Amino acid sequence: MSFSSDVKTELSKMMPEKEHCVRAELAAFLFPEEALDDPELVRRPCCRKAYLRGLFLKAGSISDPEKMYHLEISCEKKDFAIRLKEMLSAYDLRSKIVDRKGHYVVYLKDSGQIADFLALIQAHKSLLSLENTMVVKDVRNTVNRKVNCETANIQKTVSASLSQIGAIEYIRDHIGFEKLPESLREIARLRLENPDDSLQRLGERLNPPVGKSGVNHRLRKLKKIAEEEEL
Numbered sequence: 001m002s003f004s005s006d007v008k009t010e011l012s013k014m015m016p017e018k019e020h021c022v023r024a025e026l027a028a029f030l031f032p033e034e035a036l037d038d039p040e041l042v043r044r045p046c047c048r049k050a051y052l053r054g055l056f057l058k059a060g061s062i063s064d065p066e067k068m069y070h071l072e073i074s075c076e077k078k079d080f081a082i083r084l085k086e087m088l089s090a091y092d093l094r095s096k097i098v099d100r101k102g103h104y105v106v107y108l109k110d111s112g113q114i115a116d117f118l119a120l121i122q123a124h125k126s127l128l129s130l131e132n133t134m135v136v137k138d139v140r141n142t143v144n145r146k147v148n149c150e151t152a153n154i155q156k157t158v159s160a161s162l163s164q165i166g167a168i169e170y171i172r173d174h175i176g177f178e179k180l181p182e183s184l185r186e187i188a189r190l191r192l193e194n195p196d197d198s199l200q201r202l203g204e205r206l207n208p209p210v211g212k213s214g215v216n217h218r219l220r221k222l223k224k225i226a227e228e229e230e231l
Contacts, residue, residue: 004061007118007126011057014122021050028054033080036087048087053121055084062114065133071114072107074100081106091120161195164219167226168192175229184225187218 001009016022024047027035032055035041042048055073063070075081081097081104088095088106093113095106108114111134118127168188171177177185190205191197199219203210210218 003064003126003129006129007062007123008057008060010123010125011053011121014053016046016050018046020044021046024048025050025054027051029058032058032075033077036080036083049120049122052087052117053123056121065111065114065130066137069111069114070107070109071117072105075104075106078104080104088117091116093117093120157198158196161191161197164191164223165195167223170226170229171222175225180222180225184218184222187215188222191219 016025020041021044024035024041027038027041028051035051042051059074061072061074073084075084078097078099084106085095085097093108093116094110095108095113098105098107108117111130115127115130115134118124118130168191171180171188172192177188180188186206187202190202194202194205197205199212199215203212203215206215
């Protein structure tokens, strides 16, 4: 079964405790537009919730949250879609309307808003399932962002290291390390011996240790010397 079917199955098993709520839910299922013209039918907050529950059972659907967040209710007339949008806005649900082949669809695409709607119509089991999926997706996205960030940093470090090594090898072969100041000779040898080291790790190998900015400064000097020699 689809997630939408699961929600409707849960709702269909619910029976409002009060008769006026039963009437509101049935009216939404059988006479959705006419029901809004009867102020007494949806006057009570509990009846408005029952009405929305019946309306979703009749004309609503919700996408599988594993794939996307989308909840909608189909309306035959634009005026009714506008009135439904206004009803939802009273619950801080910021829905939108789209014309779909002569029918008007009132929809929500924000996961939090969809969760609020499920809570409003008392689909608690489906709400819990949705929230669990939201948490898993959020964790997965966070992990992916961190992995992508770390991968980018590794690629950046490797690229910088290759560039530094190229400059150092040029100096070694065309100038000679003996012509460099001791501080540059030391960092040049360390970089060639430890191509995978970060700047911080290289700095820790120096005696005395030097911070990242100090190491970066020395390596920049080496690159500048190589560039000037090539010119």
